[in-house]
Amino acid sequence: MKTEELEKENQRLREQIRLLEEKLREKNSPRPSQHQQEDAAAPSSASEDELSRANSELQQHINERANELERINAELNNSRLAALNMMQDAVEAKSIAEKLNASLTSEIAERKQFEEALSQSEERFRSLFEDNLAVMLMIDASNGRILDVNKAAVEFYGWKKEEMLSKTVFDLNTLSAEELMEDLRKVAANSKYHIDYKHRRADGSVRDVEVFASRLKVQNEYLIHEIIVDVTERKRIQRINMLQHNIAVAVASSETVSELLEIILSEAKTMINTENFFFAAYNEETGMLRDIYGQDQMDSIEEWSAEKSLTGYLLAHGIPLFLTRQDILQLEEAGDVEVVGTMPELWLGVPMISGKNKKGAVVVQSYDAPDAFDAFALEVLEIVAHELLLFIEKNHAQELAFKLTKAIEQSPVSIIITDRSGRIEYINPFFTQTTGYTFEEVKGKYPRILQSGETSPVLYHELWDTILSGNTWQGEFLNRKKSGELFWENAIISPVVNSRGEIINFFAIKEDITGQKQMVEELIAAKDKAEQMSRLKSSFLANMSHELRTPLIAILGFSEILMDESRDDYSREMSEMIHKGGIRLLETLNLILNLSAIEANKLDIKKEIVDSHAVLEDVVQLFSAMAAKKNLTLQRQFNARYSRLLTDKQIFSQIFNNLINNAIKFTSGGGVTVKTENTGSGLSVSVIDTGIGISEEDQQIIWEEFRQVSEGYNRNFEGTGLGLTITRKFVTKLGGDISVKSQLNNGTVFTVTFPLWEEGVHQSILPYTEHEDHQTPVIFESASELPVILMVEDDINAVNLVTMITKEIYIVDHARTSDEALQKAGSKNYDIIFMDINLGKGGSGVEVTKKLRQIPSYKDTPIVALTAFALMGDREEFLAAGCTHYLSKPFNRNQLLSLLKEISEGKV
Structure with a gap:
């Protein structure tokens, strides 16, 4: 209680005691009689006991008040003493306060200076923190909350500052919250630490970082200041260097590719996902890829074609490829690739190419993770491919060196x-x-x-x-x-x-080469002898061709005329037998000469653009009479849309002459069909008959020289057995292929295929027109209008034959020698000249032709080489000498009339 209050309470008690004492004195002093008082004041009176009791109560009350007053006085005295002490203390305090005030004034001034210095320090710290190029974070040690970040941190992580301040370090770090919290407790306890982490960034990337952390205490709370250093590139280089070193050691110690790859994979799988990995070797000769070493969750393919495959596409481009599923689908849609096996979500491949040689490729792929690989994975795979290629080339070089050494020694x-x-x-x-x-x-x-x-x-x-x-x-x-x-x-x-x-x-x-020298001398002598024999053989064949063909002119020509002009059946039958025997002899001669030319490699191929349908139509027309005579049908089915060939027209015609002739010969009922079709970029021509057929075991021997299905003294059909042999050789020379399908007694199909003329593949088929009868002659109104032929010929039979065949349409003049021919040509202009080549004595037909071409009036006159020289190359030689047309002896009416019609129409 305060002093003022005690004083007031003391005065109040003193006043109450005084009043009580006065009452007590009044009670003890003499008074008027009670009866007088009572009579005067009140109608009633009190007893002695009641007064005594009241007096006791009053005395008690006074005593209580006195005691209270004594207590108050004692307390008041104490308060006064305290007040005196306080006053003394106040005096001292005032003195101290004055001194303290002076001290505080000085301290305030110092504090103000300190606060200004502190503000400047804080500003410097803020600038040092905020503008520092190093990435810095302030973290609450108790919960990992990010309290502050500097500009470098915002730039590094990619989030805005407000976004980062709403995050915790657990959002940045790839460690679990428990592991990271344990690290925070350690730094809170140990004041600092240095550790490596992986931190996430806003773009989803993960970077290797080195964290330098120190503990700060602010207002009794621990904060952690972290400096973040991006060491991703340093880590990458370290890992790459380690990988290269380990693989290089493996390359030096490994003996096989498989052994090396096992080591490589064990190293590489610590850096990239190698669950689906393969190394494919490429065979440039076959165009095939082979899995040398691989592991795959989905497929197991040992060998596949490089064409249209992803690996083949990789090798074709020659650079590493990083393909997503969408990329692969686009390539597939464009027709560039066809996926082999399961479609991956991500495909990463590196080609292995040494110079111009494609060795193979290394590939990793993922079937379920589209972000399984990154640029680092590509770098790792490039190292694997490079070291693997070095190993393969080293092994190849060692093997080659070993082989060379052994080759030299042995x-x-x-x-x-x-x-x-x-x-x-x-x-x-x-x-x-x-x-x-x-x-x-x-x-x-x-x-x-x-x-x-x-x-x-x-x-x-x-x-x-x-x-x-x-x-x-x-x-x-x-x-x-x-x-x-x-x-x-x-x-x-x-x-x-x-x-x-x-x-x-x-x-x-x-x-x-001592032995070779001796052999060469012997070979030279043998070669000279062989060349002499070859010249003799060629001369013999040419002479035989001429000598056999010349008499056949008369045999075939006049027998044909006799057949047409004979009036009785017997004479006509005899003429037909003569004509048939001559034809058979001519065919045999042609086959032997053709085979000789092929074997001597003297077959002169003259390729030109040919409409195959037109040539085939001519051949069909040629054999129509032969088929009709046997009551056989001879049909054509020209189904091919494209029919142009770059081929030798004469040899092409001869091929189907032989095949159709054989088909009619070996068919007694039904017929023969010539069918064309386009197969890819080729033309297929089939000769189909309903004849006797060929057994399976005989289908191989029919191509051999002088072999027939029916052989020996009891053979059923005529022929030399050379027709199919020559046909097959002709087809091969023209770049085609021939095959046969047949069953005994069930017909035969010979199919010949040729490549189409490249430009012709893209052109429509030539319009087909029916061929007119070549036997239709040109009719003149009178003999004076008939054109004149000069026939330079020493064989009178040939002259008579031509004269008889053309008697109604041409006049034939005759010159036996070269001199006579030049003399007649100089005195008269002839419309056509038939030139035999072998004129006996004097100049040859070739010499006469060259001289005629020097005469202005004969510069463009048709000159026909009408000769028995019919070996391969003879026709071309005579045409090159100046002749415009060629007809070999013997010839028939149709051939001669067709030639004359061709000349009259101006065709060359």
Whole structure:
């Protein structure tokens, strides 16, 4: 209680005591009689006991108040003493306060200076934190909440500052919250730490970081200040260097590709996902890829075609490819690839190419994770591919070196290696076997120890000039062995150069050709004899062709006329037999001559653009009468849309002459069909008959020379057995293919295929027109209008035949010799000239033709080479000499009339 309050309470009690004492005195003092008072004041009176009790109560009350007053006085005294003490203390306090005030004034001034310094310090710290190029974070140690970040952190992580302040370090770190919280507790306890983490960024990427953290205490709370250093590139380089080192060690220690790949995969799988990995080797000859080493969750494919495959697409482009599922689908839609096996979500491949050689590829793929690989994975795969390629090339080089070493040591020719001056450094065992000299005997010496003195010094000068200029020299020496025996050597000597192009050695391969020299001399003699025999054979064949064809003119020509003009059946039948025998003889002669030309490689192919349908129509027309005579149908089914070929028209016609002739010959009922179809970029021509057929075992021998299905004395059909042999050779020469399908007694199908003319593949088929009858002659109104033919011919039978066939449409004049022909041509202009080539004495038909072409009036006159020279190449030779047309002897009415019609229409 305060002093003022105690004083007031003391006064109040004193006043109450005074009043009580007065009441007590009044009670004890003499008073008027009670009865008087009661009579005067009140109608009633009190007893003595009641007064006594009241007095006691009053006395008690006074005592209580006195006691209370005494207590108050005591407390008041104490308060006064305290007040005095306080007053004394106040005086002292005032003095102290004055001193303290002076001190506080000074302290406030100092504090103000301190606060200003602190503000400047905080500003410097804020600038140091905010503008620092290092990434910095302030973190609450108790919960990992990010309290502050600097500009570098915002730039590094990619989030806005407000976004980062709403995150925790658990959002950044790839560690679990428990692991990371344990690290925070450690730094809170130990004041600092240094540790490596992986941090996420706004773009989803994960970076390797090095964290330097220190503990700060602010207002009794612990904060953590972190400096973040991006070490992704450093880590990448370290990991790549380690990978390269480990793989290089593996390359040095591994013996096989599989062994190396096992080590490589064990290293690579620590960096990238290799669950679906394969190394495919490429075979450039076959175009196939083969899985040398691989592991795959979905597929197991050992070999596949590079064409249209992803790996083949990779090798074709020659650069690493990073393909998503969408990329692959686009390539597939464009027709660039066809996926082999299961479609991956992500496909990463690196080609292995050495120079221009495609060795293969290494590939990783993921079937379920579209973000399984990144640029680092590509870099790892490139290292794997590079080291693997080096290993393969190293092994190949070692194998090649081993093979070369063995080849040199075991070579059946002499190998010599010298230094640049020619001193011998190495010889192989065969050198010793050939010359008799051991390595010890020739080491450091010059190869001149083998010289015999029979070789010209000029040759040695040429040798050294050649090899010292960096070129290879080849020639022959006549050398001498250790035993003194002479022997011939064929030598090839080449310089060996280093990486700077400097010659450091010479390498010589020397072969003992003594036996060959003897053989060559024998071969030259044999060749001369063979060439002489070949000339004799060619001359014989040409003479035989001429001598056999010449009499056949009369046999075939006049028998044909007799058939037409005979009035009785017997004469007509005899004429037909003569004509048939002549035709058979002519066919046999043509087959033998054709086979001889093919075997002598004298078949002259003259390719031109040919409409195959037109040629086939001519052949069908040619055999229509033959088919009709046997009551057979001869049909054509030209289904091919494209029919142009780049081929030899004459040989093409001969092929189907043979096939249709055979089909009619071996068919007794039904008919023959000639059918064309387009197959891809080719033309297929089938000759289909309903004849006797060919058994399966006989289908191989029909292509052999002089072989027939029916052979021996009891054979059922005529012929030499050369028709199909020659046909097959003709087809091969024209770049085609022929096949046969047949069953005995059930007909035969011969199919010939040719490649279409490339431009013709893209052109429509030529419009087909029916061929007119070639036998239709040109009719003139009177003999005076008939054109005149000069027939230069020494065979009167040929002249008579032509005269009889053309008697109604041409006048035939005759010259037997070259001089007579030139004389007549000079005195008269002829419309056509028929020129025999072999005119006996005097000039040949070729010479006469050349002279006629020098006469202005005969510059454009049709000149027909009408000759028995019918070997391959004869026609072309005569046309080149100036003739416009060619007709071989013997010929029939239709052939002659067709030729004349062609001339009259101006066709060449």
